[in-house]
Amino acid sequence: METFIIQSKEAVKLERHKVNSGYRTKKRQVFLIGSKGIPANYGGFETFVEELTKGQKSRRIRYHVACLAKDSIRYEYNGAKCFHVKVPGIGPAKAVYYDMAALSRCIKYCRARPEIKKPVFYVLACRIGPFIGHFKRKIKKLGGELYVNPDGHEWKRAKWNALIRRYWKLSEKLMVKHADLLICDSRNIEKYIKKDYKQYRPKTVFIAYGSDTPGGSMSAENEKLTQWYGKNGIEAQDYYLIVGRFVQENNYETIIREFMKTNTEKSLVIITNENKKFLQELKKRTGFEKDPRIKFAGTVYEQELLYKIRENAYAYIHGHEVGGTNPSLLEALGSTSLNLLLDVGFNREVGGKAALYWTKAEGNLAGTIEMAEKLTAKEIAVFGEKAKRRIAQEYRWEDIVDRYEEVFLKYSS
Structure with missing residues (x-):
């Protein structure tokens, strides 16, 4: 049911005066x-947009959000103008089509x-590089700016074949070339952009991805929790945990192989999406189904x-090595006391001294797990305190929203 607001003639005149006097241009x-x-259902960028609009403080910004959909409706959410972009089912090219269609709609809206003066077009990820020059010329005609979040190393992901990887690398290069500003959520990504594309003299800024330690009121006796434990045959503090997409670059094979070498009596619980093909490959290569400690949940x-x-895991194991700041790692640091992280720049940047680190060298993770088994409760608690403090000091959404607003308003005066 729609609500209609009937305005007086004086109110209508006032609104027109505000527009004509340049009110909207502010x-x-x-x-x-x-x-x-x-509203965000899943995904890092979706959560970012949700938090950015929900936490908006400045009244000098108006957000417009493109939404992937099967229709073309418009609505308002979190004070932002949202519009659906209808995209056909065309396989891997769907994301490219979506970004181009959304950007076209935004440019048309401004035209x-x-x-509207000096609009900002903030493109999340580098999917449309071969076409961005065309859009950049239109943006410049509007007096606008093109901002880009380069995300992680999409061209390194194992799921892509060689041809698609070349496309992603070229696309990244062209997005960097044409961007007026690159907003990097990882200092390591920022360094990479500046080094690998120095010929374009890219203008960059670092603004972290966010994560607020959620806490929660769920008790240890909660029925949903006890049922989940019963279903998976585990108990609190008696399992190592992995949470993440079930893909090769998250190093599931290394983690499973190394865990199987240990003598721990704890379980390895894996919370992930279903990928039957990859699961069958792992069974053949590791034989993990013969180890009752390994449980896909x-x-x-x-x-x-x-x-x-x-929170109730003995330790969290993080094997991600492609990309920038990983949301699941931030969530782990905000909840799990002991975290065992793959030793790559992205993870060290986030974890700092609040975690233990392992490499893919044979026996290294197994040794790290054995070391973790010997830690006292007090030593584990110290790691947990450091991790939560790190999230609170470096990755609060409130602070990140402030930083984004500062950047968006920089050229608005």
């Missing part, structure tokens, strides 16, 4: 392109409203339940 119009949209979407599962 707001920086920021178009967010590349997430699947809000029809000359009162499917997915858990309820955030309070997932937080409690993380």
Whole structure:
């Protein structure tokens, strides 16, 4: 049911006066392109857009959010103008089509409203590089700016064949070339951009991805939690935990192989999406199904339940090596006391001295697990305190929203 507000003639005249006198031009119009949209159901970029709009403080910014959908409706959410972009099912090219269609809609919207001055088009990820020059010329005609979040190393992901990897690398290069500003959520990504694309003299800024330690009221006796434990045959503090996408670059094979070498009596619980092909490959290569300690537990979407599962783990094992700041790592540091992280720049940047680190060298992770088994409760608690402090000091959404607003308003005066 729609609500209609009937305005007086005086109110209508006032609104027109505000527009004609340049009232609307005082707001920086920021178009967010590349997430699947809000309300956020999953995904790092979706959560970012949700938090950015929900936590907005400045009244000098107006957000517009592109949303992937099967229709073309418009609505308002978190004070942002949201619009659906209808995209056909065309396989891997769907994401490229979506970004281009969304960016076209945003440019058209601004072109029809000359009162919009200096709009920002913030594109999340580097999917449309071969076409961005065309869009950049249109953006410049509007007096706008193109901002890009380069995300992680998409061209390194094992799921892509050689041809697609070359496309992603070229696309990244061209997005960097044409961007007026690159907003990197990892200092390591920022260094990489500046080094590998120094010929373009890229202008960059670092703004971290966020994570607020959620806590929660779920008790240790909660029925959902006890049922989940019973279903998977585990108990609190008696399992190592992995949470993440079930893909090769997250090093599931290394983690499983190394865990099988240990003498720990604890379980290895894996919360992940289903990928039957990859699962069968892992069975052939590792024979993990013969080890009763290794348990695939499917997915858990309820955030309070997932937080409690993380909190009650003996330790979290993080094997991600492609990309920048990983949301699941931030969530682990905010909830799990002991974290064992793959020793790559991205993970060290986030974990600092609040975690233990392992490498892919044979026997290294097994040795790290054996070391973890010998830690006292007090030593584990110290790691947990450091991890939560790190999240609170470096990765609060409130601070990140402040930083984004500062950047978006920089050229608006």
